[in-house]
Amino acid sequence: MNLEITPAQFGVRSSVSKPIPEFLLEMGEDGIRKMVSDHYDAIQKSDIFEIFPQDAQEFEDAKKHSADFMIQICGGPAYFNQNRGAPQMVGRYNPFRITAQTRQVWLELYREILIELERDGVTERSVTSWWNYINVFSNWMINTQG
Ligand code: HEM
Secondary structure (H helix, E strand, O other), rough: OOOOOOOOOOOOOOOOOOOOOOHHHHHHHHHHHHHHHHHHHHHOOOOOOHOOOHHHHHHHHHHHHHHHHHHHOOOOOOHHOOOHOOHHHHOOOOEEEEOHHHHHHHHHHHHHHHHHHOOOOOOOOHHHHHHHHHHHHHOOOOOOOO
């Protein structure tokens, strides 16, 4: 499986394809919640943790918000819209400095988790469709040069 990180391009918002429906079918909602939780746990041990909530409860809330969004994007119930309103993700990042390097670490941490998921039996086609989605959409989040 080849999960390459596309070089960051500041200010470029390429068109994004949502993950294929099979990803949610194979993972289930609980599986996606665990994937996001594992990613946030890895973030907590990484160099980019400083931009995330430092309070334990707020960090758990952030996990839930992100997982709600990911389930919704994968064709599941609109939990994020219900709990947080319209996504408008780029605007939600205004308070945070997201550089190309921050994105690189964020993606590298996801890549390790996805390699494990494929090892555990999630199909390469589903994992790759999820990767292609976050690889492109994460570039939209970059809001700080350098
Ligand atoms: C460039 C890499 C990324 C970084 C460094 C990053 C970082 C962050 C940070 C610091 C927060 C705020 C945590 C909080 O207080 O809730 C956040 C929230 C969130 N992120 Fe990301 N993020 C990245 C990419 C993405 C991508 C690609 C998605 C979607 C596919 C995403 C979905 C979310 C969602 C749904 C929230 C919660 C927003 C809310 O409820 O207000 N993030 N992210």
